[in-house]
Each structure stands twice: as C-alpha cells, then as structure tokens.
Amino acid sequence: MLPCVIVGGDGVSLHRKRACQADKRACKPICRAWALTYTQIQAQAQTSPLAQAQARFASRKVKSRSPAASRAISALAALEKEAAILPAQLRIEREALLAVSQYLTLPDTHRMRTLLHDAIAAAPKNPKLASMLHFVERIPEVKWPPSVPAHGQRLRARGTARTTDGSECADSIFDSSLGMEPILPVYAAPWSPPLPVTSVILAKEEALRALEIALDDSRRYRATWFTDGSLLDGKAGGAAVRVENGMVREKIVVPLGDGQVCEGEMEGLLRATEKALRDDQDNILCVADSQAALRGTLLTTPRSGQFRAIRYDTLIRQALSSRPHLAVLNLWTPAHIGTIGNELADAAAKEATNLAPDPTNFVSLTSTRRLIHLQILNQWDRASKHAKTGGELKRIDRSPPSLNPIPLYSSLTIARKNSSIISQLRTGPSHLNASRFKSGFISSPACDACGAAYETRAHFLLECQAWEPLRKPLHSAAKEAGLFGPLHVSPLLCEPKLLRAVSNFVEATGRFP
Known part of the structure; x- marks a missing residue:
C-alpha cells in the first residue's frame, strides 16, 4: 500500500x-x-516570506471601481510571478x-x-x-x-x-539508491578516540605566519600538499599538488561534474592525505583555502558529504594501526594572495573541471537538491510563457520567474499607494482611461489631461504632454542607471534603479485617486 x-x-x-x-x-x-x-x-x-510577499502584492493593489476589473488585475500568472509564489x-x-x-x-x-x-x-x-x-x-x-x-x-x-x-522488471537486480551518496544515521560511538589530526584556522596574517613556520619544518618536506576546488561553467573539480622549490612534483586531479566547490576541496584533502600515507609519511601537512572543507573532513554527523568524512576517518584510523606516531596538520591559508602552492593547486582544480567525472562517483545530495530547484524553475518558466493570462506583464518583463520578490513589493521607501499604482501599470488593468474603456465603464478612452485618443500606460509614462515637465527626473535617473537614449515602458516599470523616480513621477502627476 x-x-x-x-x-x-x-x-x-x-x-x-x-x-x-x-x-x-x-x-x-x-x-x-x-x-x-x-x-x-x-x-x-x-x-513563509513568499506568502508574506504574496499578501503584500495583493494588499497593494488599489481597489478598482468595478469587480470585473479587480478580478482582471489579479491574473494568476501575473500574481505568481509578481509575488514570487511557486x-x-x-x-x-x-x-x-x-x-x-x-x-x-x-x-x-x-x-x-x-x-x-x-x-x-x-x-x-x-x-x-x-x-x-x-x-x-x-x-x-x-x-x-x-x-x-x-x-x-x-x-x-x-x-x-x-x-x-x-x-x-520486478525481479531485476539494481542499486536502488541510484548512485546517491549514503548518509548513515550513526557512524562512530561518542567515546571513539579522536583522530591525530590538527586543523588550524587563524586570522589572515596569523595564518600566513603559521604557513611559513610549517613550510620550514624539514620533517614535512616530502609530505606537504596544497589542495583546492573549483567550479567553472557548472562543472566542479578538486586537486592536490605537492610542491618542491616552487615546482609541482606530484599532482592529483578529481573531476566531479555537477558537484560543488566544497566537495572538490574535500576531495583534494582526502586524496592528498591518502597519497602521503601510501608514501609512508608520518608527518603530513595539507594546506587548503576552504575553512568549510577543513571542518567537513572531521565531521561524520548525518549530512550531505558525510561519506567523504567517513572515508577520511577510516583512512586515518587504519594508518594508526601501523604508525602510532602519525600526525596530520591541516592548515588554512587565504586564497589568491600569491602563495605559490595555492595558486598551483587552483590551476590544477580548474583543469579538473574540464575532465569527465568517474562514473562510480556518488551523486551528491546537495547538488541534486540544487538541480531539483533549477528544474522546477525551468518548468515554471515554460508554464509562464505558455500561460493565457498575464499578457500585459509579459510585454514589458520577459525575465524568468523567480522565488525572490521584486523590489517593488519589498522596498520600504516606496509608498504603499504608489507601489499599488505601479503594480497595476505592470500587470495591465488600471485607472487609466484606455483600460477602463476596454472594460466598459467609461464612454471614451481619451486622455483627460491632453486629449489624446488613448490613455495607455505608454501614453501616461512617455507621451502625455501634460506631464512632460515632470519627466526630467526620470531621464536623470535613467542616465545614472546607465540607460541612455529615449525612455521605454519596460525599463521604467522593471528596472529597480528607476523605481523611486517612477514612484515620484506617479505621485507628482496626481493622476490616480
């Protein structure tokens, strides 16, 4: 059942x-x-904040003079996109x-x-x-x-x-996890002895001094590894390099496909430690620029990426059985400040992003959740493009739907009445005469201010001669926002940098009750 x-x-x-x-x-x-x-x-x-955004969006709609126009204002496709409601x-x-x-x-x-x-x-x-x-x-x-x-x-x-x-297919044999990473509810007993691993995360200047001291230790001359992770064009990779006299002596690259940067950092630490142990080294130094990776390698609690921490834990404990004096130092260093080893590891990690990942690698739960989110947003975008409602909004705003409310409904500097008016101008039905005439509530769509045949939103924002003296701040705001040339309806109602200027223009005209 x-x-x-x-x-x-x-x-x-x-x-x-x-x-x-x-x-x-x-x-x-x-x-x-x-x-x-x-x-x-x-x-x-x-x-949720999304529901609150929806409530703000609905409450900021100025009530129309007719129930029919009010229903038209609340077109479902426009409402979902405006309020960022999935x-x-x-x-x-x-x-x-x-x-x-x-x-x-x-x-x-x-x-x-x-x-x-x-x-x-x-x-x-x-x-x-x-x-x-x-x-x-x-x-x-x-x-x-x-x-x-x-x-x-x-x-x-x-x-x-x-x-x-x-x-x-009922009796077929296959992996029912579909390659997803395993997450164990409990891995080790609370009384398990700690690992002989020291992770040092200091402030920037102190970290650089600690790195200099660690590199001067001759015991780690052949067991010093720099690790890094990278993400390019949606593909992740990790790497570890052993550097002597500014030259790469050994290099390990780990392509991860649709993984995350932190996963690449952890793979670099894991592979570097594994290689040093195979070389019978007892004093190992691993240098990484990711604090999350340094902490994650020692954290075996149930979470995404736990299997890497378990591999690291198992690797160290197995080595302890034959090397009781084993000591591992994981040191954090600031990234991209000219440290030779760190820069070489970064280049190797970028190289790993161009390689095909190992098909036996586990599928990351974190990456899967991110891809699910993107998949749902793509479905929403396709559904929005084929929706039969919200046409007025589509004409000026072709951006894909998002779960982040637009600044119009989250800004604290825009008066509620003005944001309601701008919302109506974005979604279509409003108090402009062309809209009211289309709904059959007035006998003429002409502009009362200048006598033009149709008072549309384009006419109100750009063409009406009665409001021309009030448009100078709009042109100034557009130049400050990097928009040159004649104004258009789309940037006026969609560009967040022009929101305040449009609000002031709407208020200055006194056109809306």
Whole structure:
C-alpha cells in the first residue's frame, strides 16, 4: 500500500491505492510522512516570506471601481510571478522530489529502500495509482538502471498506457539508491578516540605566519600538499599538488561534474592525505583555502558529504594501526594572495573541471537538491510563457520567474499607494482611461489631461504632454542607471534603479485617486 497523490484543479487529495505488494503496516509510516510533508507545505504557505510577499502584492493593489476589473488585475500568472509564489502543483512536485531524493540516501537495510526498489522496478498499470515514490523518475542526474522501465512510465497522463510490463522488471537486480551518496544515521560511538589530526584556522596574517613556520619544518618536506576546488561553467573539480622549490612534483586531479566547490576541496584533502600515507609519511601537512572543507573532513554527523568524512576517518584510523606516531596538520591559508602552492593547486582544480567525472562517483545530495530547484524553475518558466493570462506583464518583463520578490513589493521607501499604482501599470488593468474603456465603464478612452485618443500606460509614462515637465527626473535617473537614449515602458516599470523616480513621477502627476 502506497500513498497516491492526485493533483487536480480543486487541489490535492491523498488516497491509498494498491500500487505495490508491500504490506499494510509498511504503508502507514509512508502515508503519515507524506501527510506530514503536505501539512508542512500548507504551513509554509501561510508563514513563509513568499506568502508574506504574496499578501503584500495583493494588499497593494488599489481597489478598482468595478469587480470585473479587480478580478482582471489579479491574473494568476501575473500574481505568481509578481509575488514570487511557486505554483501549487510545482511546489508539491518540488517537495516530493526533495523528499524522495533524501530517501535514496537511506541505508540498504531501511524499509523505505525496499519500497523505492518496487517503485523503480515497475510502472503502475493505472496512472491514477502513481504514488509519491514514483517521483523518483524525475530526480535529475541520478544513475538510472537500464533494466527498469524508462522515465515517463510512472508519472504519465491519464489514458496513456505503459510500454513495459512491470512484471518483466520486478525481479531485476539494481542499486536502488541510484548512485546517491549514503548518509548513515550513526557512524562512530561518542567515546571513539579522536583522530591525530590538527586543523588550524587563524586570522589572515596569523595564518600566513603559521604557513611559513610549517613550510620550514624539514620533517614535512616530502609530505606537504596544497589542495583546492573549483567550479567553472557548472562543472566542479578538486586537486592536490605537492610542491618542491616552487615546482609541482606530484599532482592529483578529481573531476566531479555537477558537484560543488566544497566537495572538490574535500576531495583534494582526502586524496592528498591518502597519497602521503601510501608514501609512508608520518608527518603530513595539507594546506587548503576552504575553512568549510577543513571542518567537513572531521565531521561524520548525518549530512550531505558525510561519506567523504567517513572515508577520511577510516583512512586515518587504519594508518594508526601501523604508525602510532602519525600526525596530520591541516592548515588554512587565504586564497589568491600569491602563495605559490595555492595558486598551483587552483590551476590544477580548474583543469579538473574540464575532465569527465568517474562514473562510480556518488551523486551528491546537495547538488541534486540544487538541480531539483533549477528544474522546477525551468518548468515554471515554460508554464509562464505558455500561460493565457498575464499578457500585459509579459510585454514589458520577459525575465524568468523567480522565488525572490521584486523590489517593488519589498522596498520600504516606496509608498504603499504608489507601489499599488505601479503594480497595476505592470500587470495591465488600471485607472487609466484606455483600460477602463476596454472594460466598459467609461464612454471614451481619451486622455483627460491632453486629449489624446488613448490613455495607455505608454501614453501616461512617455507621451502625455501634460506631464512632460515632470519627466526630467526620470531621464536623470535613467542616465545614472546607465540607460541612455529615449525612455521605454519596460525599463521604467522593471528596472529597480528607476523605481523611486517612477514612484515620484506617479505621485507628482496626481493622476490616480
């Protein structure tokens, strides 16, 4: 029994459907977990900064003189983009993807891994029986096994038949973690002896003096490594170099693909220590410019990247059995200040970003969560472009939707009334005569101030001769913002640097009640 999420026009309902052969008792904690997840979504929707931005956006709409125009102002596509509110269906999908990606990190002995195996191995015969676990096929960058139904077979439109019989893959053997990094709830006992590793993180000047002293120690002459990580064009890499007399004697590069910089830094520290131990060195010096990496290599608590800390811990403890006098010094140094070893390690890390990663590397949970976020934003952008509402906003603002509210609704220097007026000018329906005439509330769209045939937002902002003396500050603000040439509606209503000037112009005209 698995929980089934059905998303429709009237919201979300949770139904229990027989989607696999798991027993009823195993289903209950999953149902409760998913119900809790959905409850948390609802709670966040009421208390999160995004919800507060939505409330500010809605409250700053000046009430129209007619209910019809008021409804037009609140076009859903415009509201979602203006208030930075992720559409409900995408929000639910994002939470499901984040939850399932977390489930992939569970140990093999966990009951959830059995249920995940069933969700991966078979596609539901009826699309209505798809559960939250079937969102696993939409998680980016995981290592999808070839012996199971392809992507799109589990979560498919109603009336679409599956192309693979689930019974054909039910007994197939594959890694149900899909290559995701493992995260252990408990690794070491609290009374485990500490590692013979000293991590030194000092202030900039003190760190440079400590590095100079450490490099003068002849015991570490052949065991001094500089490490670094890099991220170029979305690809990460780590490196470690052993330097003698300003020359690279040994170099290790670790391409990580869609990883993070800190992961590259930790890989550099790990590989450098591993190589020094293979060379039978007892006094090892590793120099890194990442404080997070120096701390992360010694932190085995449950988190993303834990497996690297466990590898480091295991490596040191195994070496201690044959080398009781082992001592490792991990030293932080400021980056990009001309330290030869650090600059050479940085160049090697950049080189690693251009190489193909090892296919056996684990998939990082942190990177997966970032890619899920980008995937959802891309879906939102595509949906926004094809939306039938919000056309007036699209004509002036073609930027993709974002979860960061625009400054218009977060600025404390813009009067609430003025921000409401600017919001109406951005989204379309307003108190301008062209808009009111289109809705049938006045008999003429002509401008009352100058007599022009149509009082549109372009006419009000750029063309009306009655307000020409008031536009001088707009031109000055545009030049200060680096916008030269004639003014246009789009930068006036979209450029944050012009927001204050446009607000003053709206207030000075006295056009809006």
